[in-house]
Amino acid sequence: MEKLVLHEYAPSGxxxxxxxxxxxxxxxxxRRGYDILKGETRTSEFLRDVNANGRIPVLQIGDRFxxxxxxxxxxxxxxSSLIPEDRFDxxxxxxxxxxxxxxxxxxxxxxxxxxxxxxEDGLTGMQKSLMLDKRAGGEAALDLMDEHLRNRLYFxxxxxxxxxxxxxxxxxxxxxxxxxxxxWPAVQRWxxxxxxxxxxxxxDE
Amino acid sequence: MEKLVLHEYAPSGxxxxxxxxxxxxxxxxxRRGYDILKGETRTSEFLRDVNANGRIPVLQIGDRFxxxxxxxxxxxxxxSSLIPEDRFDxxxxxxxxxxxxxxxxxxxxxxxxxxxxxxEDGLTGMQKSLMLDKRAGGEAALDLMDEHLRNRLYFxxxxxxxxxxxxxxxxxxxxxxxxxxxxWPAVQRWxxxxxxxxxxxxxDE
Numbered sequence: 001m002e003k004l005v006l007h008e009y010a011p012s013g014x015x016x017x018x019x020x021x022x023x024x025x026x027x028x029x030x031r032r033g034y035d036i037l038k039g040e041t042r043t044s045e046f047l048r049d050v051n052a053n054g055r056i057p058v059l060q061i062g063d064r065f066x067x068x069x070x071x072x073x074x075x076x077x078x079x080s081s082l083i084p085e086d087r088f089d090x091x092x093x094x095x096x097x098x099x100x101x102x103x104x105x106x107x108x109x110x111x112x113x114x115x116x117x118x119x120e121d122g123l124t125g126m127q128k129s130l131m132l133d134k135r136a137g138g139e140a141a142l143d144l145m146d147e148h149l150r151n152r153l154y155f156x157x158x159x160x161x162x163x164x165x166x167x168x169x170x171x172x173x174x175x176x177x178x179x180x181x182x183x184w185p186a187v188q189r190w191x192x193x194x195x196x197x198x199x200x201x202x203x204d205e
Numbered sequence: 206m207e208k209l210v211l212h213e214y215a216p217s218g219x220x221x222x223x224x225x226x227x228x229x230x231x232x233x234x235x236r237r238g239y240d241i242l243k244g245e246t247r248t249s250e251f252l253r254d255v256n257a258n259g260r261i262p263v264l265q266i267g268d269r270f271x272x273x274x275x276x277x278x279x280x281x282x283x284x285s286s287l288i289p290e291d292r293f294d295x296x297x298x299x300x301x302x303x304x305x306x307x308x309x310x311x312x313x314x315x316x317x318x319x320x321x322x323x324x325e326d327g328l329t330g331m332q333k334s335l336m337l338d339k340r341a342g343g344e345a346a347l348d349l350m351d352e353h354l355r356n357r358l359y360f361x362x363x364x365x366x367x368x369x370x371x372x373x374x375x376x377x378x379x380x381x382x383x384x385x386x387x388x389w390p391a392v393q394r395w396x397x398x399x400x401x402x403x404x405x406x407x408x409d410e
Contacts, residue, residue, distance in 0.1 A: 061293065066293070070303050071299040071303060072296070074296050078292050087280060088266065090283075091271055091276045091277070095272055095273040098273040099258065102273075102307070144257055144258055
């Protein structure tokens with residue numbers, strides 16, 4: 001495989017997903033950090049050379065750039081056991097990855113960012129007024145995950161896949177956003193299952 | 206292939222994407238409609254039998270249910286020319302599909318739904334206060350698309366793929382949400398290119 005460079009903000013769960021996939025596959029990633037709190041992904045150089053959308057993560061593969069964490073995870077994992085071979089199961093994995101980006105991350109990751117990184121005093125009035133909605137949306141996502149995991153080991157057909165990695169990233173730090181994970185016991189057991197896998201790495205490594 | 210049933214709200218662009226993929230592949234879809242304005246996807250039957258997340262579209266394949274439009278499109282298109290064979294190109298297609306669900310749909314589709322389906326008088330105070338942010342987010346998404354399409358026929362390697370279908374669905378009706386598409390000429394040319402393909406069907410068919 002060509003040289004892999006991860007353009008990232010290390011505490012971001014979206015960036016952690018890609019590091020976690022690489023760890024499970026034994027792939028080496030060079031890491032290049034940008035401080036999003038200082039606007040380092042909105043500079044003209046970043047927009048021109050890395051991602052016109054001004055966001056991290058971006059996976060650089062040789063001289064090509066791939067934004068969006070789900071796309072980068074899929075690229076790295078192609079042909080591995082992290083993507084189910086079965087046609088329905090592969091689509092079902094994408095279903096959970098899309099659920100994560102649409103129903104989970106905009107609520108749980110955003111509250112974590114606002115409360116643990118920006119700080120409540122630094123929020124705009126609009127952000128403060130959205131907090132209740134995001135709290136309810138995050139709880140609904142965790143409810144759905146808990147119900148799904150009650151009789152399952154992993155999200156898709158009881159085998160560890162990209163769906164678990166995508167959902168693990170922001171769920172295991174949901175406490176930073178004020179979510180009390182003890183309310184979702186099946187989710188908690190699944191988090192322990194994922195973090196006990198031999199190739200697992202923590203978010204701050 | 207097993208019998209395919211699309212659980213849908215027909216005017217939804219997310220549901221249209223799946224019909225458009227099926228049309229391009231010549232697949233028959235049985236359609237079952239739910240009026241989301243009347244809460245028909247939040248009934249206990251729907252939550253139990255179709256999707257615990259209370260959302261459409263859901264693609265039913267035999268007796269299995271697949272929520273999330275991107276997952277359903279991927280399932281239908283597997284092995285077809287709508288998914289590039291090249292590893293990078295396939296991931297790049299997923300990149301644009303994720304961009305659509307994260308940066309495009311929550312702004313452009315939401316404004317369309319609020320303005321053309323709910324109506325401005327029916328909006329909550331919170332929804333009204335979010336309109337400016339969503340307008341700016343939608344314009345930024347269209348700017349990025351226009352820049353990307355300026356020297357390209359389609360989103361990924363100049364070949365029509367699921368990325369084009371995913372982005373076409375809500376872009377071509379962005380006018381319903383108050384976006385003036387004449388401001389994005391490369392997007393307009395691409396919309397005409399997509400709608401001129403021989404297998405194309407309109408959203409209201």
